[in-house]
Amino acid sequence: MTSNSILIEARGIKRHYLRGSETVKAVDGIDLEIHAAEMVSILGPSGSGKTTLIHLLSCLDSPTEGSLSINGKPVAGLKEDELTKVRRGVLGFVFQKFYLLPTLSVAENVELPLLFYRQPVRREETMAVLRQVNLEDHARFMPNQLSGGQMQRVAIARALIIKPKILIADEPTGNLDTENGIAVFDLFRALVREQGISVIVTSHNLVFGYRADRIITLADGRIVREEKGPAAA
Amino acid sequence: MxxxxxxxxxxxxxxxxxxxxxxxxxxxxxxxxxxxxxxxxxxxxxxxSIDRLGFQVMIMAKGCPYEAATMMLKGGTGLLYLPADTFAQVHSDPEILSITPIFIGIAEKQGSSIREDSSSAFAVLTGVEPKTFLEMKPWLEFQSGTGFDGGKWFSPDATDEVVMGYEAATYEQRKVGDKFLATVSPYGQAEPVSKEFKIVGVLKRTGTQDDGTVFLPIKTAQAFFNRPNQLTILGIKLKDFSGGNLQEFESRWIKLPEVQVVSLEQVKSTLVMLxxxxxxxxxxxxxxxxxxxxxxxxxxxxxxxxxxxxxxxxxxxxxxxxxxxxxxxxxxxxxxxxxxxxxxxxxxxxxxxxxxxxxxxxxxxxxxxxxxxxxxxxxxxxxxxxxxxxxxxxxxxxxxxxxxxxxxxxxxxxx
Structure with a gap:
């Protein structure tokens, strides 16, 4: 795969829904391509459609209109389990809330997706991804023994264990201070640079968002600006 | 994981x-x-409990048969007695394999016990013929060990000998050779009568009502309660204990006045229903x-x-x-x-x-x-x-x- 390979291709996607008698146009006709080994920031104020767009791009939600393909597979009209199949092995997820299981150790949390993939657990692989996020010494820790930044790095390791082509991060710095937020974005940059993973990240914080290769700004469910970031320059 | x-x-x-x-x-x-x-x-x-009664059929005075059966299992008061000639009439029935006459009476415990019991306490005195009674209950054995060795059944004509069940002996703290004082109210007499018996044997535990019973010769028991020749129960084993045979036997003897024939199978099912x-x-x-x-x-x-x-x-x-x-x-x-x-x-x-x-x-x-x-x-x-x-x-x-x-x-x- 070259760096120009298109992993996600969206054409005129819309996501409208009814709230009472009002139609909410959360995403209202977006064309977008995500290429391999690029980091894309989606910025915008609250309610601009960032999260809805990222849910569409990650097959967690389906567009009401338009076409969308992930890794070359059209996903329109697929049922939930079929969308899960599309996601598996392609998409890794990081969320604002870390969603670590409190009864599992750090290593077990990282290995959780392997349970759903019916793949054997290889502790050396777990340790390798924990090393990537600088938490190899914390494998036996429980989540409540970690700081917010450490928990987010565990969540990133959990996304990486399945070797995704695209890492999707929805407001990953929302619960972090500036220092930890920058560290997370630096980690994303390293993943893009060293492993060729594409990263799509939403943020309302320009300081973080402008650390990407490409910055897309949304307002009212539409792309209002698309620019190259300083990292790509 | x-x-x-x-x-x-x-x-x-x-x-x-x-x-x-x-x-x-x-x-x-x-x-x-x-x-x-x-x-x-x-x-x-x-x-x-019913199998350990030893017999399949009881002939007893008319009344509630299940109350009588319960009494056989548990002891109690309100006993009814068979007419004196019932045994003589029934015992020659050709379908009977074995038959044993039983007389049951209730003794008050005051004066017969070393304990201070409440006034409602009583002891079951059962008059039996050892020979026929043991045909029904061949498993009865005597306790052995210090104070219990040499246990034996009384002779049919003995007037002052008793055999105690395991629990009765334990409760009264009696051993072989000890005395046992019983006080009863004989039929037709206003005053209670006390009599001292010698314990000639203590039975091993059976897990039945026999454990709490004091056995004595049937004639002695009848005389003690002033009910000569009267019986409480005739315990019977039939040669053929099938439904038809039992019915024939029952219909033959149910004609006797004041008598009822009760199958222990019926008693079982009734107790389950209870x-x-x-x-x-x-x-x-x-x-x-x-x-x-x-x-x-x-x-x-x-x-x-x-x-x-x-x-x-x-x-x-x-x-x-x-x-x-x-x-x-x-x-x-x-x-x-x-x-x-x-x-x-x-x-x-x-x-x-x-x-x-x-x-x-x-x-x-x-x-x-x-x-x-x-x-x-x-x-x-x-x-x-x-x-x-x-x-x-x-x-x-x-x-x-x-x-x-x-x-x-x-x-x-x-x-």
Whole structure:
């Protein structure tokens, strides 16, 4: 795969829904391509459609209109389990809330997706991804023994264990201070640079968002600006 | 890591809530196991007690046959007596294999005991013919050891010898060669009469009413109670104890005035019926307990599902299929039910003695031995029942969790 390979291709996607008698146009006709080994920031104020767009791009939600393909597979009209199949092995997820299981150790949390993939657990692989996020010494820790930044790095390791082509991060710095937020974005940059993973990240914080290769700004469910970031320059 | 270990770890998130839910299931299982143990044990105890009477058919004075049978099992007052010539008429019946006449009387314990008993205390004095009585109960043996060696049955004509059952002797603290003082109110006499007997033997424990009985020669007993030739029961073994033969025998002797023929099979079934009402109530309580437990389990697991809405969404985002989530929640439910069933089984086993005491306190019809028998099949049945309950109780919460759309679940979790 070259760096120009298109992993996600969206054409005129819309996501409208009814709230009472009002139609909410959360995403209202977006064309977008995500290429391999690029980091894309989606910025915008609250309610601009960032999260809805990222849910569409990650097959967690389906567009009401338009076409969308992930890794070359059209996903329109697929049922939930079929969308899960599309996601598996392609998409890794990081969320604002870390969603670590409190009864599992750090290593077990990282290995959780392997349970759903019916793949054997290889502790050396777990340790390798924990090393990537600088938490190899914390494998036996429980989540409540970690700081917010450490928990987010565990969540990133959990996304990486399945070797995704695209890492999707929805407001990953929302619960972090500036220092930890920058560290997370630096980690994303390293993943893009060293492993060729594409990263799509939403943020309302320009300081973080402008650390990407490409910055897309949304307002009212539409792309209002698309620019190259300083990292790509 | 496997689904089962993940599910079990999830249950430890809210240990108090999980423990309370398990306790609810355990209570229901304990009640169910105790009930099943009672059903089983009670029937066995009735059969054992009646079989240990030794005879298949009783001829006794007209009245409530089941009251009489209960009296045979448990002792009591209000005895009725057969006309004096009944034995002479019946004993030559060709269908009879063996027959033994029995006279039962009640002695007051005051003056006959070394204990200070309440005025209602009594001792059962049973007059028997050793030869025919032992044909019915060949298992009766004498106690041995210091103070008990040399035990023997009295001779039929002895006037001052008794044989004591195991519990009667233990209660009175008597051994072979000791004296036993009995006070009775003879028929037709205003004043009680006391008489001292010599104990010539103490029987081994049998687990029947015989243990609490004082045996004496039948003629001596009849004379002591001033009822010469009268009998309480004729115990009979038939040559052929089939339904038709028994009916013929019954119809032959039922014609005698003031006499009834009672099959111990009838007594068995009636004693089982006697407890039927109580069993229905216990079953109703058990069903309610099980329903409450099921609702408790569903409620707990549903709460847990709702609390983990965001987490379930993330699991789906990470690659879990609907079936995976269903499986996870369903295993949790099953885990609660199985843990509850194990705890309930242990409680039922540990509390069997208390259950038995409680039941006997409410309904005592003289059944000897344990009436609550908790066996492996009963316990395994309870575990299987809990698994079935867990299977159904887990369906709805598991379906709810599996049906959550990942995007909604994540949104709700963040909210």
């Amino acid at each position: 496997r689904f089962i270990s993940l599910a079990l770890k999830n249950l430890f998130r809210r240990p108090v809530r999980t423990a309370l839910t398990i306790a609810g299931v355990a209570l229901a299982v304990a009640v169910a196991v105790s009930l099943a143990g009672f059903n089983l044990g009670y029937q066995q105890a009735i059969e054992r 407890i039927g009402t109580a069993q229905v109530m216990i079953v109703a309580v058990t069903v309610i307990a099980i329903l409450v437990a099921i609702i408790g389990v569903i409620n707990t697991i549903l709460m847990s599902v709702y609390e983990r809405t965001g987490e379930i969404g993330v699991m789906k985002a990470l690659g879990a299929f609907r079936g995976d989530v269903f499986q996870l929640i369903w295993i949790e439910t099953l885990g609660v039910c199985l843990a509850g069933s194990i705890a309930g089984g242990v409680i039922a086993l540990g509390g069997a003695h208390l259950t038995e005491k409680a039941i006997k306190a409410v309904i005592d019809i003289g059944i000897q031995g344990s009436i609550v028998t908790i066996t492996w099949p009963v316990l395994l049945g309870a575990f299987a029942g809990a698994a079935v309950v867990g299977f159904f109780a887990g369906l709805y919460p598991a379906w709810r969790a599996a049906s959550m759309l990942p995007v909604d679940a994540i949104r709700e979790g963040i909210g």
